[in-house]
Amino acid sequence: MPFPWQIIISICIYFIWSEECRGGQELTQQPNQKYRPVQPGTNFYFPPQHQEQQPGIEGLMQPRPIIETDAYKGSGKLEGKVAIITGGDSGIGAAAAIAFAKEGADVVIPYYYEYENEDAGRTKNRIEQLGQRCTLIVGDLRSESHCRAVVERTIQTYGKLDILVNNHGVQFPQDSLTDISTAQWDATFHTNIFAFFYLTKAALPYLRRGSTIVNTTSVTAYEGRPDLIDYVCTKGAIVGFTRALSQNLATKGIRVNGVAPGPIWTPLIPSSFSAEDVATFGQDVPMKRAGQPYELAPAYVYLASEDSSYVTGQIIHVNGGTMVSS
Numbered sequence: 001m002p003f004p005w006q007i008i009i010s011i012c013i014y015f016i017w018s019e020e021c022r023g024g025q026e027l028t029q030q031p032n033q034k035y036r037p038v039q040p041g042t043n044f045y046f047p048p049q050h051q052e053q054q055p056g057i058e059g060l061m062q063p064r065p066i067i068e069t070d071a072y073k074g075s076g077k078l079e080g081k082v083a084i085i086t087g088g089d090s091g092i093g094a095a096a097a098i099a100f101a102k103e104g105a106d107v108v109i110p111y112y113y114e115y116e117n118e119d120a121g122r123t124k125n126r127i128e129q130l131g132q133r134c135t136l137i138v139g140d141l142r143s144e145s146h147c148r149a150v151v152e153r154t155i156q157t158y159g160k161l162d163i164l165v166n167n168h169g170v171q172f173p174q175d176s177l178t179d180i181s182t183a184q185w186d187a188t189f190h191t192n193i194f195a196f197f198y199l200t201k202a203a204l205p206y207l208r209r210g211s212t213i214v215n216t217t218s219v220t221a222y223e224g225r226p227d228l229i230d231y232v233c234t235k236g237a238i239v240g241f242t243r244a245l246s247q248n249l250a251t252k253g254i255r256v257n258g259v260a261p262g263p264i265w266t267p268l269i270p271s272s273f274s275a276e277d278v279a280t281f282g283q284d285v286p287m288k289r290a291g292q293p294y295e296l297a298p299a300y301v302y303l304a305s306e307d308s309s310y311v312t313g314q315i316i317h318v319n320g321g322t323m324v325s326s
């Protein structure tokens with residue numbers, strides 16, 4: 001537990017942040033509320049906080065992640081497309097889902113638990129406000145049969161599938177390999193990479209020439225991280241999966257790429273790390289701040305659209321300036 005003076009300092013920092021970086025705007029983001037883009041030189045400080053359930057809930061975060069800004073204007077890049085975005089209820093997935101809708105796509109959002117319904121409903125409402133359709137599907141993506149059901153429902157509802165975004169994930173920090181139980185290892189792998197395999201396998205019969213797959217990996221796949229051994233392994237597997245699958249599908253005209261986020265302010269953070277770690281989250285990158293989900297959305301749009309027609313097997317790094325070798 002932090003000392004009382006630490007809590008007081010964090011609260012003061014929080015209010016200073018809200019005034020300087022938000023121009024006095026209230027930080028509780030409503031379904032149709034958008035923010036200005038983060039200005040160069042902005043620093044983010046987060047009050048100490050922790051959530052027991054993983055994945056976490058946006059509504060409990062202070063401040064809430066920024067999933068949309070007025071600056072992003074759609075131009076029909078995904079007009080008439082249908083996309084599945086796993087974990088699209090909140091965080092990076094929600095930001096991508098809203099950007100896809102701005103570009104003219106209908107979106108199917110599979111997510112894990114009913115306690116995430118409020119976040120999911122917020123995202124669905126926003127997509128519908130933008131004039132697009134959205135289907136929410138709650139269920140266990142670690143189940144191959146459920147992944148097949150997600151794809152089947154998509155086809156039944158929309159008649160086709162053009163874009164698959166494998167985005168969801170979990171992480172459970174442990175100080176040592178010996179602290180990782182077999183159950184945790186299995187859960188991390190089944191959530192973070194088995195589900196990607198299940199969904200992609202189920203989707204492939206419906207993907208046509210020009211379709212795209214975008215997988216979310218992580219900067220940790222390139223840098224490593226001592227307290228996230230199992231998570232790092234799965235993110236490395238996603239990079240390999242992306243590269244090999246892109247080669248396998250190249251002659252079929254289906255492109256496969258990935259996005260490797262750095263420290264991004266999403267519900268995964270307060271549900272993974274201690275309150276003390278959350279308070280300094282993201283300050284160890286060259287830009288000295290965590291990223292916001294909306295800052296990744298254009299990368300997903302680019303990889304899903306014809307703008308990236310000569311790009312496959314690649315990973316886009318959105319990480320605040322960390323240098324990695326691709």
